Amino acid sequence: MGIGVRFEQIRPWLQGLAVAALAGLFLAAVGAFGSDGAPAPIRYGYWLTTMVGGAMIAGVAAWPISRMKSLERRPWLMWAVMSPAIAAPITVFVWLVTPLFFDGVWAGGTLLAFFPPVLIICAAMTGINLLLHRQPVETHAAAPGGGPAPFLERLPLKLKGAQVIAVQAEDHYLRIHTDRGSDLILMRLADAVRELEGIEGAQVHRSWWAARSAVRDVRRGDGRATLILDGGLEAPVSRTYARALRAEGWY
Incomplete structure (x- = not known):
């Protein structure tokens, strides 16, 4: 039973990695953001690395935001807050990783230039994961001495x-x-x-x-x-x- 509980706890994280890997395969296949000119092995390696690595970073960056009580009943507001919050550290990661796969314009891009496309992808991925992991809205019994609902x-x-x-x-x-x-x-x-x-x-x-x-x-x-x-x-x-x-x- 303990193993089952632990699996339930990490299931959302594993699902997030799987979704990121599938998205990476799709972005590589279509040559997203001008990457279509790169050889297939480089293209697939790049997108899988950035998407899966980004998903791991996102899991850490999103954790404190997902625990905010003020956002738990406002999924659109959580999406709006979480997307740029996780895009910032992922942008740094993508900026550091890109020169390992590409030369020229892509490798020489500034952090600011990388942020918009990273934000677009983060917004899409955040929306998908929020839909997959929606939680029921719960209500709670009144505290001792509290008034009726x-x-x-x-x-x-x-x-x-x-x-x-x-x-x-x-x-x-x-x-x-x-x-x-x-x-x-x-x-x-x-x-x-x-x-x-x-x-x-x-x-x-x-x-x-x-x-x-x-x-x-x-x-x-x-x-x-x-x-x-x-x-x-x-x-x-x-x-x-x-x-x-x-x-x-x-x-």
Whole structure:
């Protein structure tokens, strides 16, 4: 079990290296940024070296940014902050490596000249990796002495005081599932999840948030999981979030 846990911890890093290697092969094949004039062995060696080496540097540079609480629920802002932050050290690496493979203009380029193409590649790679490693948005139980989740104030009168089991997006509305029945309110799921802070749960699908205490079982089929909640309610688990929820012990 310990080995499995360690593998889960390094899986994103290994996936990042694999994506970088594939991107390096693609950039070499198309002769990106004017490298098409170089012999194939030099071209492939250069792009694989810079992409895989850059991915290793990015893993270190991105780590403190990925832990920023202010960015964890704002993936676009994280992308905007992380891309230039990792591009800076990678630019230095590319600038030092390039003369080992090329002569002339490429080898004599300044750091400033290398930054724009490195930033473009870093932005693309960062976006891909953020999509691959998206984490479910979690909400947490209220701290001792803390107030109730703000979302509870939005419950229709007939559901006041009910326990929230799940919240399901339906077009521009949300269906609130509780132990006293369900009802619709006009609200976005993303806004609701923010206001559900104070109840332990997570977004398990792009259209569903579920309370952790309401999970009674899980059904698997066709490579997908479905949470069985209180009252027999079924909440689908997106493949995007399945691995993270499993690692958190949801099922």
